[in-house]
Every structure is written in structure tokens, then in C-alpha cells.
Amino acid sequence: MCATRATSRGPLRVGILGQGRSGLSIHARWFEQSPRKYKIVAIADLLAERRQRAEKEFGCDSYRSIDDLLGRDDLDLVVNSLPSYLHPPATIAALSAGHNVVCEKPAAWNVAQLDKMIAAARKAKRILAPFQQSRYRALFRKTLDVIDSGVLGRIVQVRISANGFARRWDWQTVQEYKGGNLLNTGPHFVDWAVCLQGFKKPDEILCAMDRANTWGDAEDYVKVVLKKKGAPVIDLEISSCDAYPGDMITVQGTQGGLSGGGSGLRWRYFDPKKAPKQKLSRKPLPGPSYCSEKLAFTEKSWAPSKAQANAFGWMSKQFYDHLYKSLREGAKLEITPQQVRVQMAVMEECHRQSKLSKLPAKGWPQGNR
Numbered sequence: 023m024c025a026t027r028a029t030s031r032g033p034l035r036v037g038i039l040g041q042g043r044s045g046l047s048i049h050a051r052w053f054e055q056s057p058r059k060y061k062i063v064a065i066a067d068l069l070a071e072r073r074q075r076a077e078k079e080f081g082c083d084s085y086r087s088i089d090d091l092l093g094r095d096d097l098d099l100v101v102n103s104l105p106s107y108l109h110p111p112a113t114i115a116a117l118s119a120g121h122n123v124v125c126e127k128p129a130a131w132n133v134a135q136l137d138k139m140i141a142a143a144r145k146a147k148r149i150l151a152p153f154q155q156s157r158y159r160a161l162f163r164k165t166l167d168v169i170d171s172g173v174l175g176r177i178v179q180v181r182i183s184a185n186g187f188a189r190r191w192d193w194q195t196v197q198e199y200k201g202g203n204l205l206n207t208g209p210h211f212v213d214w215a216v217c218l219q220g221f222k223k224p225d226e227i228l229c230a231m232d233r234a235n236t237w238g239d240a241e242d243y244v245k246v247v248l249k250k251k252g253a254p255v256i257d258l259e260i261s262s263c264d265a266y267p268g269d270m271i272t273v274q275g276t277q278g279g280l281s282g283g284g285s286g287l288r289w290r291y292f293d294p295k296k297a298p299k300q301k302l303s304r305k306p307l308p309g310p311s312y313c314s315e316k317l318a319f320t321e322k323s324w325a326p327s328k329a330q331a332n333a334f335g336w337m338s339k340q341f342y343d344h345l346y347k348s349l350r351e352g353a354k355l356e357i358t359p360q361q362v363r364v365q366m367a368v369m370e371e372c373h374r375q376s377k378l379s380k381l382p383a384k385g386w387p388q389g390n391r
């Protein structure tokens with residue numbers, strides 16, 4: 023589905039919707055570092071000072087209305103980094119106008135919305151690339167490598183914890199704008215979860231949500247357990263009231279385990295062939311005593327390179343280098359909307375199980391257009 027309009031020479035010409043923490047600080051800043059592949063030619067934002075800054079810094083055109091940006095016919099790519107509640111409508115508008123689109127997370131908030139976006143991409147024969155850059159996070163890639171090597175045996179459980187202690191009062195705390203820890207931080211880690219379960223919808227989903235330290239009406243505590251036959255149990259937390267957060271990822275396997283986070287991973291495992299031979303005893307153990315033996319564990323560790331330690335820069339590079347190949351050479355997307363559909367199904371079910379009361383809707387402060 024990827025007949026693109028990418029111009030054949032020079033960097034890809036990009037329009038960015040939104041110039042906030044994502045549109046400016048992640049996407050524009052990355053394009054600045056990749057001038058041979060990408061060039062910012064237009065941005066849209068409701069705020070005049072953000073438009074003026076972009077014009078000055080990037081030498082690009084700026085628009086108040088996203089429709090005016092989408093009306094251009096010289097763009098190879100549009101990045102949708104608008105507030106989350108605008109992801110489906112603005113992405114569909116961009117695809118329908120004939121643009122390839124990178125859509126920030128959360129791509130949508132339910133499967134039906136995402137399906138409309140996928141259908142719009144198919145109809146327009148354009149690329150829809152969900153920005154799930156954490157799939158490229160070095161610690162996650164290394165974890166997958168260790169799991170795939172088999173040394174940990176069968177993986178029984180993976181615990182993912184994106185916890186901290188933080189108070190928050192911006193739009194990301196408001197349900198009306200599709201805020202809350204699940205839709206905001208969740209896409210990074212639910213993506214890991216469904217990746218670890220082979221991108222298949224879990225058989226069972228259990229979710230608890232709460233509001234702890236937030237000014238808005240959306241959750242800032244989420245606990246999710248995913249069960250899938252033949253895959254590890256996933257135990258996922260995204261809590262803003264954890265004063266003693268543990269490791270970001272912990273893998274439990276039949277022959278060993280792994281644990282760690284952004285600054286590094288460690289893992290240890292034993293070789294069952296070299297372990298002491300034991301056999302089941304139904305009689306009380308002599309003494310009395312407990313089962314006791316010495317397993318010879320092999321210990322390993324990994325630390326990110328300097329480039330990988332700059333997680334946002336590293337992940338953006340992997341994502342956009344690959345997207346460049348898709349847009350220029352027709353390479354298949356590595357992160358597909360179909361994979362993200364499973365994430366959407368999980369989130370939809372979590373919200374169904376844990377409805378929180380809502381504040382009255384007020385619209386976006388600067389208007390929708």
C-alpha cells in the first residue's frame with residue numbers, strides 16, 4: 023500500500039502538525055540532525071509564537087490551520103504530533119489529502135478508530151506509520167536478543183514497570199483530550215507487551231486504574247495483566263505514585279532471569295544439563311530440612327553505548343532511518359498499523375474494565391482549528 027509521492031532527489035520534504043514537546047522537541051529536532059534525509063518545509067500550530075519560532079529556526083512556512091498545511095502538494099511526509107484526541111481525524115484528513123503520515127502515539131484509542139485510519143491509508147495508497155519509537159529502545163532490543171538466545175529457558179513472565187512519583191496538571195491528565203497514563207505512556211509499553219506475546223490479542227486482560235496525584239480526570243495509575251496461551255504472562259504497571267520504582271523490565275524464565283532499565287541490564291542462567299540431578303521426594307525431607315542445592319549461574323550484563331544512552335535520539339534515528347527506506351525504496355514498515363491494532367484492543371478493554379468519572383467537556387482552549 024505504499025505508492026508514495028516522495029520526490030526522487032534531495033531530502034524528504036516534511037510538514038509537522040503541532041510544535042510542542044513532540045512536534046518540536048522530538049520530531050523537528052531529529053529532522054534537524056538528519057538533513058540529508060529530511061527537511062522541514064512546513065509546520066502548523068495554533069500558537070503564534072510557536073509558528074514564528076519555527077519559521078525562524080527551520081526557515082519553513084507556518085500555518086495556523088492544519089487544513090492549509092494539508093492542502094500543499096509538495097510534501098513527502100506529514101507528522102501528526104497534535105494532542106492525542108486529534109490523532110484519528112487529522113491523520114485521516116492528511117491521508118485523504120494524499121500524504122504519507124507518521125502518527126504520534128496513541129495512534130487512536132480503539133480498534134474501530136484505527137481501522138478507519140488504516141482504510142484511509144489503503145484508499146489513498148499512502149503509508150501510515152505509527153510512531154512507536156520505543157520498539158527500538160536499546161534495552162528492549164537487547165532483552166529480546168537474550169530471550170531469543172534461549173539461555174533463560176521458557177519465559178514464564180515479563181514484568182514491565184514505567185513507574186515514578188510525579189504530580190501532573192496538563193492536558194495529558196484529561197480524558198476529553200485522550201490523556202491518562204494508559205494512552206500517554208502506555209503505547210510504549212503495551213507495544214512491548216504485545217510484541218512479547220507475538221502481536222496476538224491476549225486471551226485474558228485484567229486492568230485496574232486509579233487517580234492518585236493528578237489534577238485531571240484521567241488515570242495516573244494503571245495495572246494490566248495479560249495472559250496468552252503459549253506466551254509469557256505480562257505484568258505491566260504505569261504508576262505515578264510509586265516512590266520506590268523498581269527495574270523497568272524483569273524477565274522470569276525456567277533457566278534464569280533478566281532485569282534492568284535504561285542504564286543497563288543483567289541476566290543470569292544455569293545449564294540444566296550441568297545442574298545436580300534431583301528426583302521428586304514425597305517423604306518428609308530428613309532433618310527436617312528444605313530443598314537445597316547450588317546452581318552454577320552464568321552472569322552477564324549489558325550497558326547501552328553512548329548513542330543508545332540518549333534514548334530519544336537513538337529511537338528517533340532508528341525509526342526515521344527505516345522510514346526513509348520505506349518512503350524512498352519501498353521497504354516494508356517494521357512497525358505496522360496491524361501490530362498497533364493489538365495494542366488498541368488491549369487499551370480498549372482496559373478502559374472498558376476501569377471507567378473513571380469525567381469532568382465536563384470544555385473543548386481545546388485555543389479551539390480545534
Ligand SMILES: NC(=O)c1ccc[n+]([C@@H]2O[C@H](COP(=O)([O-])OP(=O)(O)OC[C@H]3O[C@@H](n4cnc5c(N)ncnc54)[C@H](O)[C@@H]3O)[C@@H](O)[C@H]2O)c1
Nearest residue numbers: 040041042043044067068069103104105106126127390391
Ligand atoms: N512518542 C513520544 O515519545 C511522545 C512524547 C511526547 C508526546 N507524544 C505525543 O505527541 C502528541 C503531542 O503531545 P505534546 O506533548 O507535544 O503536546 P504539547 O501540548 O506540548 O503540544 C501540542 C501542540 O499542538 C498544538 N495544537 C493543538 N491543537 C491544534 C490544532 N487544532 N491545530 C494546530 N495545532 C494545534 C498546540 O498549540 C501545541 O503547540 C501527544 O499525542 C503525545 O502523546 C509522544
